[in-house]
Amino acid sequence: MGRWEPGAAGRLREAALALYLERGFEQTMVANIAERAGVTARTFFRHFADKREVLFDASAELEEKSLAALEAAPAMASTLDLVAAALDATVDILGGDRVLARKRHTVIMANPDLRERELIKIAHMSAALADGLRRRGIGDTEASLAAEAGTAVYRVAYEQWVYAADDLDLRDAIRRSFAQLRTLTA
Amino acid sequence: MGRWEPGAAGRLREAALALYLERGFEQTMVANIAERAGVTARTFFRHFADKREVLFDASAELEEKSLAALEAAPAMASTLDLVAAALDATVDILGGDRVLARKRHTVIMANPDLRERELIKIAHMSAALADGLRRRGIGDTEASLAAEAGTAVYRVAYEQWVYAADDLDLRDAIRRSFAQLRTLTA
The missing domain is CATH 1.10.357.10 (Tetracycline Repressor, domain 2)
Known part of the structure; x- marks a missing residue:
């Protein structure tokens, strides 16, 4: 996990962690994370290879x-x-x-x-x-x-x-x- | 890996390790191990749950x-x-x-x-x-x-x-x- 970053990557990370805790990691889709962060899935993939990499990048x-x-x-x-x-x-x-x-x-x-x-x-x-x-x-x-x-x-x-x-x-x-x-x- | 045992389990373990080294773990089938050990596949499964468990039992x-x-x-x-x-x-x-x-x-x-x-x-x-x-x-x-x-x-x-x-x-x-x-x- 990196430093908290302003901008999309930071918002995506916050959104992903919140959703993983709320619904579970398996039940969370990239589309959900992007939506919660207010960006497109395409933006998600500019920052992270997949939903697991949010945790290990x-x-x-x-x-x-x-x-x-x-x-x-x-x-x-x-x-x-x-x-x-x-x-x-x-x-x-x-x-x-x-x-x-x-x-x-x-x-x-x-x-x-x-x-x-x-x-x-x-x-x-x-x-x-x-x-x-x-x-x-x-x-x-x-x-x-x-x-x-x-x-x-x-x-x-x-x-x-x-x-x-x-x-x-x-x-x-x-x-x-x-x-x-x-x-x-x- | 357990102690070397006389009998089928020991022979199966020896045969499995030899085959894993010769052909690779992925390329070795339970049938090959049993054949090399001179027993049936059924005997293999009496001793080990699968070919991975030979290594971790x-x-x-x-x-x-x-x-x-x-x-x-x-x-x-x-x-x-x-x-x-x-x-x-x-x-x-x-x-x-x-x-x-x-x-x-x-x-x-x-x-x-x-x-x-x-x-x-x-x-x-x-x-x-x-x-x-x-x-x-x-x-x-x-x-x-x-x-x-x-x-x-x-x-x-x-x-x-x-x-x-x-x-x-x-x-x-x-x-x-x-x-x-x-x-x-x-």
């Missing part, structure tokens, strides 16, 4: 920004610092609108196919992160383990953030989750 | 044994000890025949649908582990994080074990991977 940007942050980290950074830098870079993309994020998460959790899609996206992201670590000279196993552990930290932090009763910040949630992993393994 | 036993080990762990065990006990219990089921395990892993990695299925099974196992930790009185977030981190450790260890050039033991691979996580987060 931020993946490419997430991967790109995380890997850029990983590459830009100082030479002396530890493996876990590199992972933390990569995860931190996603906050600018995902962390802005918690209400939207909560809606998206609720829609995905309610639908087995979407949950699978989310799992695949996360696995893909973890593999990309491991590759980025290897390019920074981290050994093969350490890279995989750090990427997988970072992904674990992120998933827990994200869920905490999405459902938090207070106004927790995604960045703080990630830091807290990292700290908790350190405590767990100490 | 150990899931229920894995979950059951891991949760039993988690529940049987001493009252003073730390959260990570509980996770380690759960993971250790899978070694008796999976760790016996590395040649078979390597074949299975190669088949799954070569097929996107099977990779998805494997991801879903792993996510399910992680959720079950987190629930088991909660039943032991571990807090909600800590339970999720420990289960996810344990799963990360396990996946890396399993892949190490499957592809190791030397005669690495799965139990040792898991211990080594846990130690590496401790070093990473220290």
Whole structure:
């Protein structure tokens, strides 16, 4: 999910999420989304490949920004610092609108196919992160383990953030989750 | 994947893995597997629901044994000890025949649908582990994080074990991977 954007893409995203929650993902058609957003179906398809991509269209940007942050980290950074830098870079993309994020998460959790899609996206992201670590000279196993552990930290932090009763910040949630992993393994 | 079993189930498993590697999973029919194993298709279906379940039929036993080990762990065990006990219990089921395990892993990695299925099974196992930790009185977030981190450790260890050039033991691979996580987060 991208930042809230003014204009058609943002309105389409809001409309889609509202309809997925009201009627269910399966029961919502692109025509319904376009109508609710006050645009044509053609406009919908200029912004999204299909109704599922409304939920997952931020993946490419997430991967790109995380890997850029990983590459830009100082030479002396530890493996876990590199992972933390990569995860931190996603906050600018995902962390802005918690209400939207909560809606998206609720829609995905309610639908087995979407949950699978989310799992695949996360696995893909973890593999990309491991590759980025290897390019920074981290050994093969350490890279995989750090990427997988970072992904674990992120998933827990994200869920905490999405459902938090207070106004927790995604960045703080990630830091807290990292700290908790350190405590767990100490 | 279960232990190698004498008799029809074991022969069917060997035959299926050989055929999946030779022809590809999609191109292999149940009739081919049965023929190679020297049994009827009817016998195949007495042991496996379909050709995919030859690869995933150990899931229920894995979950059951891991949760039993988690529940049987001493009252003073730390959260990570509980996770380690759960993971250790899978070694008796999976760790016996590395040649078979390597074949299975190669088949799954070569097929996107099977990779998805494997991801879903792993996510399910992680959720079950987190629930088991909660039943032991571990807090909600800590339970999720420990289960996810344990799963990360396990996946890396399993892949190490499957592809190791030397005669690495799965139990040792898991211990080594846990130690590496401790070093990473220290």
